[in-house]
Amino acid sequence: MGQWVYLNGEYVPQEAAKISVFDHGFLYGDGVFEGIRAYKGKVFKLDEHLERLFKSAKAISLEIPLSREQLKEKILETLRKNELYDAYIRLVVSRGEGDLGLDPAKCPYPQIIIIADKISIYPEKLYEEGLEVITVSTRRNIPSAIDPRIKSLNYLNNILAKIEASARGVPEAIMLNKDGYIAECTGDNLFIVERGVLITPPTWVGILEGITRNVVIELARNENIPVEEKVFTPSELYSSDECFLTGTAAEVIPVTKVDGRAIGDGRVGRITKKLIQSFRELTGKEGVPIYQEKEEKSG
Ligand code: PXG
DSSP: OOOEEEETTEEEEGGGOOOOTTBHHHHHOOEEEEEEEEETTEETTHHHHHHHHHHHHHHTTOOOSSOHHHHHHHHHHHHHHTTOSSEEEEEEEEOOBOOSSSOGGGOOOOEEEEEEEOOOOOOHHHHHHOEEEEEOSSOOOOTTTSOTTSOBSOOHHHHHHHHHHHHTTOSEEEEEOTTSOEEEESSOEEEEEETTEEEEOOGGGTOOOOHHHHHHHHHHHHTTOOEEEOOOOHHHHHTOSEEEEEETTTEEEEEEEETTEESTTSSOOHHHHHHHHHHHHHBTTBSEESSHHHHHHHO
């Protein structure tokens, strides 16, 4: 059976969840979104995701017609309606229906869509052995054109990078910024470890400020692992001791080969293993409960 989809105040079966071909989200990629996870009946970092969604919307002058609290309740309701416990949530706010011109002022009704479904997780083998990735020729959007901090519906930049990765038989692509510094992957942030120090590009390089990235920085600091946000080049990445990616979908996933070079000794490093473990301990422990009343009654 299909899922119930929240579409502008109503729950409709997924087959009936349709938007207009005049929606500027479809015509121009004009809109914003979030990808959120629920673990063991709890929505992970929901407030942080909503915060980022509202920031992205503000950056593109899109007024979300629900408050944060209302949106939060709708997300929880969508999960309950679909009886989900471990889930992936796709929250989309599009500019809405307009005419065939660009002008967003002609789109009076932004569309809110919440899709919740079971998650397909990466094979555990990848977490034990690490991924092989490559740097690609497609540069990350420059912040003065489209700031990568905005999680917009326009993902062509990342899709072009993904096409390069796929053509070369690897699952992810590392994108550089216009100056050749490491930015991020198509749907993940990137970290390296150098002499015991955890290093990740600062957001001004032109990256999405990942929720998982921020969680990992906090976990590392709690474990007294020094963390630095600083720029680095592909050669610094090649000679690093460890590398991993972070994202809502991939969580914390090791990288053991970049552009044909083994990272460290080619095996998953100690700090990466530690952070994978700490991250897994956190998810499912922390979060906004989906079935609050039930839990309170039984607890
Ligand atoms: N960089 C980019 C460009 C992303 O799109 C991340 C980093 C990681 O951010 P979070 O906040 O997730 O730690 C993302 C996240 C999808 C999907 O279905 C994409 C993301 C997350 C979840 C699902 O394509 N991108």
